[in-house]
Amino acid sequence: MAATHQADKEKIKQEHEATIRETMVNSAKVFVTTSWDFIHSKMDTERGRRFFKEILHSIFFHCHIYRDTELNRQSINPEEILGETLQSELAVMYPDVFESYTSLLPRRSPFSILLEVVVETMAGRSEIDIRTELEKLNNKMIVHKSGGSSCGNDFCFGATVVSYSYFRSSSLETQKYFGASMSCSGRKATRIFISVACIETWNDNVAHAVCLAAKGHPSITLPDTVYSTAYRLHPPKKGGNNSHEYKELSPCELCLKIFPNVTFSSLHKKDQDKQFWNYGNCAECEAISNLLNGQTSISDETQELNASLEHNLEDLRAKRKNILRGHLNRFNFTVTPEARFYNS
Numbered sequence: 596m597a598a599t600h601q602a603d604k605e606k607i608k609q610e611h612e613a614t615i616r617e618t619m620v621n622s623a624k625v626f627v628t629t630s631w632d633f634i635h636s637k638m639d640t641e642r643g644r645r646f647f648k649e650i651l652h653s654i655f656f657h658c659h660i661y662r663d664t665e666l667n668r669q670s671i672n673p674e675e676i677l678g679e680t681l682q683s684e685l686a687v688m689y690p691d692v693f694e695s696y697t698s699l700l701p702r703r704s705p706f707s708i709l710l711e712v713v714v715e716t717m718a719g720r721s722e723i724d725i726r727t728e729l730e731k732l733n734n735k736m737i738v739h740k741s742g743g744s745s746c747g748n749d750f751c752f753g754a755t756v757v758s759y760s761y762f763r764s765s766s767l768e769t770q771k772y773f774g775a776s777m778s779c780s781g782r783k784a785t786r787i788f789i790s791v792a793c794i795e796t797w798n799d800n801v802a803h804a805v806c807l808a809a810k811g812h813p814s815i816t817l818p819d820t821v822y823s824t825a826y827r828l829h830p831p832k833k834g835g836n837n838s839h840e841y842k843e844l845s846p847c848e849l850c851l852k853i854f855p856n857v858t859f860s861s862l863h864k865k866d867q868d869k870q871f872w873n874y875g876n877c878a879e880c881e882a883i884s885n886l887l888n889g890q891t892s893i894s895d896e897t898q899e900l901n902a903s904l905e906h907n908l909e910d911l912r913a914k915r916k917n918i919l920r921g922h923l924n925r926f927n928f929t930v931t932p933e934a935r936f937y938n939s
């Protein structure tokens with residue numbers, strides 16, 4: 596009896612694992628094909644091709660680190676995602692992506708890259724138009740399972756929040772800059788990508804702010820005044836029109852600690868979920884990083900405002916590199932943070 600019960604449990608576990616893998620594979624495939632279609636229709640240029648390669652590399656990396664000995668998971672390789680025909684076509688067009696996804700790190704997650712394409716192709720950077728386009732893309736990337744049911748895409752799931760931020764003073768009002776929450780599948784990938792962002796991707800001031808807050812230190816001060824607004828993506832309602840929808844969202848407590856003097860557009864306590872994520876997971880970080888990278892004078896002013904902070908960025912980054920090295924070693928990944936990042 597006991598043996599049968601054990602066998603049943605094992606069978607359920609295997610079926611559960613198979614479903615998770617199937618969702619990941621299908622998420623990766625539909626993300627690749629939807630991004631390809633979108634980029635070809637909106638940005639059929641060398642720049643567009645570079646964005647597509649960056650997306651492809653980031654997805655392959657995610658699927659490579661799917662490997663997990665504790666859970667008995669094997670890496671998902673490009674052929675499993677794309678099928679033989681598409682895999683060989685893309686391997687001829689972009690050989691460097693296929694050669695480097697196991698040896699070079701991506702700088703950001705696939706959804707962050709796609710968001711940049713959407714923002715660049717939207718005349719006037721209207722946040723309503725951008726949200727509408729993202730809703731449409733999310734609808735196209737719903738994953739259909741073999742049993743007939745469907746679910747959200749693994750690579751969009753983490754990016755349920757998008758945010759925009761801008762700076763306004765008596766003499767300057769900047770355009771809006773956008774960012775997404777960490778669109779990674781699983782905690783392991785999310786931790787890796789937050790560390791990568793702190794080491795390599797984000798503006799130095801944002802990396803400094805996230806590292807300080809994560810260590811419980813007082814964070815940086817931004818020049819007056821940076822404004823921030825965030826939206827959460829809500830999945831299709833049952834019996835509704837089968838469409839995603841963005842609704843405004845208050846910042847979480849972690850973001851209030853990372854950016855203590857930012858003016859957030861909505862501050863309702865009731866919106867705030869229990870925070871089970873890490874410092875740096877939120878869309879606000881990428882949006883404010885893009886604002887500072889796009890506006891050098893504001894970034895320089897931020898640097899000056901925080902020059903005398905006790906814990907400097909260099910030391911905090913060195914600790915982050917250790918954390919990242921630990922994550923990568925644990926998953927038997929042959930890359931170190933000192934190794935390079937993929938350039939599309």
Ligand SMILES: [Zn+2]
Nearest residue numbers: 846847850877
């Ligand atoms: Zn937050």
